[in-house]
Amino acid sequence: MLHIKGLEAKIEDKEILRGLSLDVKPGEVHAIMGPNGSGKSTLASVLAGREDYEVTAGEVQFNGKDLLDMAPEIRSREGLFLAFQYPVEIPGVSNMNFLKAAVAEKRKHLGLEPLSAKEFLKLVSEKSKLVELDGQLANRAVNEGFSGGEKKRNEIFQMAMLEPTLGILDETDSGLDIDALRIVANGVNALRSPERSFVLITHYQRLLDYIVPDFVHVLYKGRIVKSGTKELALELEEKGYDWIKEEVDAHA
């Protein structure tokens, strides 16, 4: 599904990803943890196609295709979804209009018939229930005046609408209260399927109690420096990152 090999990326001459490799198979859930500034959001941005980053080495295959060769909108239509760490507010653009356009473009790309207005509304009501998103929010301008938690829920709502094959969630859990965390986690779990994979970027083991990962990785200085199963997250929760940093820095 997702195959990243030796990925290097920089921004304004600052190297951030330095030879990152990761394999995600269909249906798997991978958690990526790591200290602040280690490059987690950068990885997510590079995968989603943000142009500010320059990829200097490595390759990324997504469902057998060269991901780095695709424009951001093509990546999305091909089934990649990034739930942003900081979703932007877009005043005046209604969530509904925007999603209607997004769903239409994706279906067209996949050679599917466009949804009728009625089918679209049905999809909206079904998917907004999934994340218990107030119908009012769906009708408002994209993220405008949404609380931090509402923005995150809106991201998961959009993900549910677009039904990606790979969901990358960048700290979707941060800023959520306990109830919202459970709602978001339930939403993600409901979307889990043998064909759909997730990459969860998080700082907190707590999320992983709700969405149980198959693998946990530690990203440090632009590389995956340690991988394990969900027990690794518990160990990190207990011991912090120092022991890993020391291990890595000793070999550097």
Add this chain to the structure above:
Amino acid sequence: MEETITNNQIIDIERSVLSMVNVHAKAQLDQMQWPTTRDEEWKYTRTGRITKESWMVSPIQSNAPWQSLQIENLDVYTIVIINGQFYSQASTLPTAAGITIDTIAPQERIATSFGHFFEALQAAYCTSHLRIVIADKVQMDRPIHLIHFNDGQKVLSQPTLTIEVGAFAKASFIESFGSNSTEQSFGNRKLNIHVGENAHVTFDKIQDLHDNDFLMNDDQVHIAKSAQFTINTLTIDGGWTRNQLHISLDGENIEASLNGCYLPRRNQLVDNHTKVDHRFAHCNSHELYKGLLNDRSTGVFNGKVHVHLDAQKTNAYQQNANILLSDEAQMNSKPELEIYADDVKCSHGSTTGQLDDEAMFYLQSRGLSPDNARRLLTTAFINDVLNHVENEAVRAHVIQRLEQEGLLYH
């Protein structure tokens, strides 16, 4: 029946030929020059392209396709003005008591002294002077649609419109400007509006010409106490467009709203010069102008707000925001506030920037093509202005035209 007017040497059009030359205005015009970019008021707006053509006053073309400017699903009275001349046969005038529409003969027109060249030019060769008087307390049942259409070679059309709305009356106007796409025209239209006490007036201008056309609008508005007035200047298309709007608040408790949007592209120029005079206390003015500039186009906004000494408790808001869609597009924005009263609330802002990259990426990351993402964002931007157009059919018409031009996405 055609006479030529050229740069600085305006050939005298004999009264016997057109019976329209105002000699007093003409005498003043002879002493004046076309404005140049050395004039502060014309710093960014060149008139050279107008002065180098020879313009002609042309008769009414009875087959001019003015109907293309009609607005769907809207019942209106229609006043058709072809090549600057009132075309009564095509017009549908209100018949109810209290509404008078007539033309003022050249000899009855009073020539005052003129502030600028275009005004003198307009008065000297006024092609038609139409007067609309709405008596006190009349509530108009439908808007009056003023349709200007230029059709002919190098047409010069210079109508004057005088609108007087009586006390406690209610009226709305739509004014559309159009032309034949294959020919050039120069419109220089003068508008005088008097809004009576407690009257309620809205005025939507839709400027929808072509790259070959030049349009000058000089709008003078006087508002009496406790009245409400809204004017929206919606510039959809046209090569060279200049709007000079002066609103004088001549009493207390007035609500005035002036809004505009412009979306120049190619080599187009749109210039909005506005002035709001707060002369009395307790008035509110709200001004919002937004521009979306593409290709090598130029935009000019100059917004003066003058709060006179006695205009205490004034509330004046002014905002001009612009998005440049191309590196070669240019915007010159200059808000000017002059405040002489001390107990007032005035705010103004002017911004010119690019489309928000973060928002663009966000939309693209959801699968929207860059074109659609851009149009969603620009539509949201322009909607702020269009939302001030109360009449839904007018708003729908403008949106539909902007979509047709590939400028917006709804």
